[in-house]
Amino acid sequence: MLVNGTRVEDLAGTGLTTKQRYVIPLWVTIPLFLLKHASRAAGWLIRQARVYWGLSVPALVLLMIWARFGRLAAITALTWWLLLGLVWAYRWPASFNTSVMQPCRGVWRWWTTYRRRWHPAMDGTGLTRTTPDREVYVPAVTRVRSTRVVDTLHVRLLHGQTPADVAARAEGLRHVYGAHRCSVIEDGPGRVRVLFYSKDPLRRLVVPQVPAAAPVLNGLPVALVEDGELFLLCVKGRHVLIAGASGAGKGSVIWSTVLALAPAVAAGTVRLRGVDPKGGMELYPGRALFAEYADEDLGDMVALLERAVADMNNRKRRLKAAGVRVFTPSVEDPLEVILVDELAFLTAYAPKDVKLKVAAALQVLLSQGRAVGFTVIAALQDPRKEVLPFRDLFTYRIALRLAEDSHVDMVLGDGALDRGAACHLIPASLPGIGYVHVEGAHEPVRVRFAYLSDDDIVDMASQWPAPENRDWAPTPTRDADAPVRVELPDTGEDAGPLGLGESCPFRFWTRREGDDA
Numbered sequence: 107m108l109v110n111g112t113r114v115e116d117l118a119g120t121g122l123t124t125k126q127r128y129v130i131p132l133w134v135t136i137p138l139f140l141l142k143h144a145s146r147a148a149g150w151l152i153r154q155a156r157v158y159w160g161l162s163v164p165a166l167v168l169l170m171i172w173a174r175f176g177r178l179a180a181i182t183a184l185t186w187w188l189l190l191g192l193v194w195a196y197r198w199p200a201s202f203n204t205s206v207m208q209p210c211r212g213v214w215r216w217w218t219t220y221r222r223r224w225h226p227a228m229d230g231t232g233l234t235r236t237t238p239d240r241e242v243y244v245p246a247v248t249r250v251r252s253t254r255v256v257d258t259l260h261v262r263l264l265h266g267q268t269p270a271d272v273a274a275r276a277e278g279l280r281h282v283y284g285a286h287r288c289s290v291i292e293d294g295p296g297r298v299r300v301l302f303y304s305k306d307p308l309r310r311l312v313v314p315q316v317p318a319a320a321p322v323l324n325g326l327p328v329a330l331v332e333d334g335e336l337f338l339l340c341v342k343g344r345h346v347l348i349a350g351a352s353g354a355g356k357g358s359v360i361w362s363t364v365l366a367l368a369p370a371v372a373a374g375t376v377r378l379r380g381v382d383p384k385g386g387m388e389l390y391p392g393r394a395l396f397a398e399y400a401d402e403d404l405g406d407m408v409a410l411l412e413r414a415v416a417d418m419n420n421r422k423r424r425l426k427a428a429g430v431r432v433f434t435p436s437v438e439d440p441l442e443v444i445l446v447d448e449l450a451f452l453t454a455y456a457p458k459d460v461k462l463k464v465a466a467a468l469q470v471l472l473s474q475g476r477a478v479g480f481t482v483i484a485a486l487q488d489p490r491k492e493v494l495p496f497r498d499l500f501t502y503r504i505a506l507r508l509a510e511d512s513h514v515d516m517v518l519g520d521g522a523l524d525r526g527a528a529c530h531l532i533p534a535s536l537p538g539i540g541y542v543h544v545e546g547a548h549e550p551v552r553v554r555f556a557y558l559s560d561d562d563i564v565d566m567a568s569q570w571p572a573p574e575n576r577d578w579a580p581t582p583t584r585d586a587d588a589p590v591r592v593e594l595p596d597t598g599e600d601a602g603p604l605g606l607g608e609s610c611p612f613r614f615w616t617r618r619e620g621d622d623a
């Protein structure tokens with residue numbers, strides 16, 4: 107054998123070669139090469155068949171039918187299979203969408219959009235890891251589900267990575283894929299869901315749902331999440347603080363919650379008390395829903411809150427005597443919801459004696475009311491401690507558009523701004539949009555609350571007045587059979603066509619100007 111024109115044997119001893127080389131003949135090399143690549147391809151096929159078992163198993167069954175009974179039997183089986191699919195899609199569209207449409211669209215989006223740039227995206231955002239022997243590890247995508255609005259990538263983290271590591275790179279990933287927003291949600295130990303939103307469904311007005319006859323108090327449908335899911339608010343055993351700058355849409359949070367509760371109010375299992383220091387500008391249209399109400403006189407407002415404390419103490423004593431440990435709302439002992447709009451007026455701007463009395467009453471309600479069925483829902487513009495010193499007693503917070511970025515962590519807790527709750531960047535033209543915490547989600551979730559016009563509120567009060575107000579409930583503004591009218595606020599923005607088809611919640615929940623009611 108020659109190396110650069112010199113015989114190998116002659117090079118031995120010159121220090122230029124040290125090893126004897128073995129030459130494998132071509133007739134061995136080529137089959138080995140083919141075998142290696144064939145086994146790799148087979149491994150890949152088996153892996154894909156396992157991942158897309160929804161397609162591979164029926165395909166395998168069809169092949170077996172073909173092999174065993176012939177072509178006609180396979181075609182008959184395929185026709186039946188397609189017919190069953192059509193019936194499923196027609197009869198149970200939501201489950202067909204979740205089980206068939208979303209996975210199929212997910213496969214398509216993965217192969218056409220995400221796969222090619224996944225490695226560079228992970229590399230560019232610093233989420234890959236290289237071992238000392240130069241092996242590169244990339245977080246693996248185990249599943250993709252897609253709707254027309256959001257692509258959800260289920261990702262397995264590398265050892266040592268946390269959901270916070272991925273969440274910190276969300277902005278970088280968003281730019282790689284040109285998404286409107288990217289968020290990260292923990293999916294279990296070592297797993298996250300990375301959501302890429304291609305459109306913003308919350309640009310459209312969210313119309314309220316018809317409330318359930320027996321509302322579920324720990325899951326009231328009040329808003330739409332940006333991925334098309336309903337946001338369910340729990341009011342039983344929680345105190346809710348709504349923070350938002352002027353015009354942020356705090357009213358829509360209050361009224362969508364009241365609407366969801368309204369049938370229970372009329373049935374007497376929920377009792378509302380309303381305090382509106384703005385002289386009734388917010389709560390008065392729904393006056394008939396409130397068993398107790400005060401909006402002008404500061405003394406009346408203080409008296410209402412102090413009466414709530416007295417009632418709470420009485421109930422506490424009664425339940426203790428009866429040995430009740432878990433409160434269940436009933437007509438005798440309803441869930442008492444105390445709604446306070448513009449709380450800052452009572453805690454910061456009112457005369458000192460009023461401030462002290464309000465603070466004393468509210469702190470007792472907030473610290474002891476939970477277990478005996480007293481819930482406080484309060485709205486305010488400025489969440490600073492100077493304005494609301496007992497902010498932390500509110501166990502659930504909702505942040506709408508806020509005046510300053512520093513207010514975000516004050517409302518949603520430390521780190522919420524870093525995890526994506528950019529409340530200060532919500533445009534003033536999109537009232538009712540805000541961020542909330544959802545169980546299991548690492549990041550605050552972006553939602554838009556349902557909007558009720560003044561007429562909607564009056565109609566709600568006329569349909570479901572509190573039992574003590576039935577005699578003077580207002581007359582409805584429209585025929586009970588007429589479709590619900592929604593007056594669109596002039597947001598000055600073109601909502602643009604959304605083109606959502608199969609995603610059920612959107613179809614019934616969002617409406618554009620000019621759409622049929």
Ligand SMILES: Nc1ncnc2c1ncn2[C@@H]1O[C@H](COP(=O)(O)OP(=O)(O)OP(=O)(O)O)[C@@H](O)[C@H]1O
Pocket residue numbers: 311312350351352353354355356357358487537538539554555556557595596
């Ligand atoms: N969820 C919503 N969807 C669409 N528009 C909304 C929504 N909520 C409120 N709006 C519009 O924004 C306007 C201001 O809302 P709202 O009065 O509830 O704000 P606010 O936060 O209570 O303000 P303020 O503290 O000044 O009273 C409303 O008149 C309405 O036109």
